[in-house]
Amino acid sequence: MRHRFPILFLVALLPVLVMLGLARAAPTAGALPVIPAVQGHYLMGCGGCHGVQGRSGREVVPDLAGQVGYFLCTPQGRDYLVRLPNVAFANLSSEDLARMMNFVVFTFGGASVPANSRPYTTAEIATLRADPLRVADLHLYRQQVVRAVVQACPRAAGLHGYDVAQAARTGQ
Ligand code: HEC
Numbered sequence: 001m002r003h004r005f006p007i008l009f010l011v012a013l014l015p016v017l018v019m020l021g022l023a024r025a026a027p028t029a030g031a032l033p034v035i036p037a038v039q040g041h042y043l044m045g046c047g048g049c050h051g052v053q054g055r056s057g058r059e060v061v062p063d064l065a066g067q068v069g070y071f072l073c074t075p076q077g078r079d080y081l082v083r084l085p086n087v088a089f090a091n092l093s094s095e096d097l098a099r100m101m102n103f104v105v106f107t108f109g110g111a112s113v114p115a116n117s118r119p120y121t122t123a124e125i126a127t128l129r130a131d132p133l134r135v136a137d138l139h140l141y142r143q144q145v146v147r148a149v150v151q152a153c154p155r156a157a158g159l160h161g162y163d164v165a166q167a168a169r170t171g172q
Contacts, residue, residue, distance in 0.1 A: 037096075038103045045090050046104075054108035059169055062142075062162040069109025070149055070156035072117045077149045079128055080142070081105065082120065088132035098125040114153065139166060 035043070043052065050056050054064035071077035082088060082101060090097055102119045135141045146159045 038099045041090075041092055041096060041100045042103060045092070046086070049086075054104070059165045062159075064104055064108040066108075066110055067112045067156070067158055069105055069111075069113030069117070070153055070159055071145070072105065072109075072114050073149045073153035073156060074145075077145050080133070080145045082125055082128035083131060083133045084138075085132050088129035094126040094129065095122045097129065098122045101125065112156070139163075 049061045050064050054068070056063055068081070071081050081104075082097075087097070087101065090100075092100065098120045106113055106117075106119065133141060143163055146156075146163070149159060150156050
């Protein structure tokens with residue numbers, strides 16, 4: 001009977017001891033995976049809609065992975081990516097936004113980026129975001145941009161997938 005209390009105490013403490021053991025077994029701080037700042041910015045501001053890996057299920061939000069680079073086929077497409085309100089008004093300096101958009105376009109875009117495309121510069125981003133899209137129907141504007149992009153780069157035809165999904169969803 002006298003030992004009951006310490007035993008109960010130990011049982012109550014068990015989860016804490018296990019957690020401490022796990023913490024010890026976990027890699028040291030230096031070895032913890034560190035999310036690069038550019039990816040952190042993306043996750044915070046964009047990942048909720050576009051998905052951690054740039055895949056969102058295109059019915060509601062277009063996929064970025066494997067296709068966002070096609071927009072660089074035309075100057076208008078290149079501009080569109082930065083003039084999008086969600087991008088232009090991102091709470092980031094133009095330098096950070098340039099880094100993030102280059103990550104989005106070149107890393108997520110992968111093989112969809114046309115050969116010899118140049119990365120966005122800070123100055124270019126600053127100019128483009130100062131002129132955000134002010135169109136009533138963003139989706140309609142995207143359709144026009146995509147049409148021209150597909151004309152310039154026929155392999156970009158998959159970009160229309162979002163339009164098709166939207167039409168099916170809204171019945172238009
Ligand atoms: C609230 C959801 C949401 C958030 C947050 C968001 N986006 Fe988007 N994004 C969309 C939608 C919807 C479209 C399609 C716009 C259209 O219809 O023109 C889009 C389009 C895009 C496109 C063009 C792709 C295409 O196929 O048209 C890019 C690039 C993009 N977003 C990047 C970003 C970045 C970078 C961020 C973060 C700074 C961001 N988005 C935040 C919903 C979002």
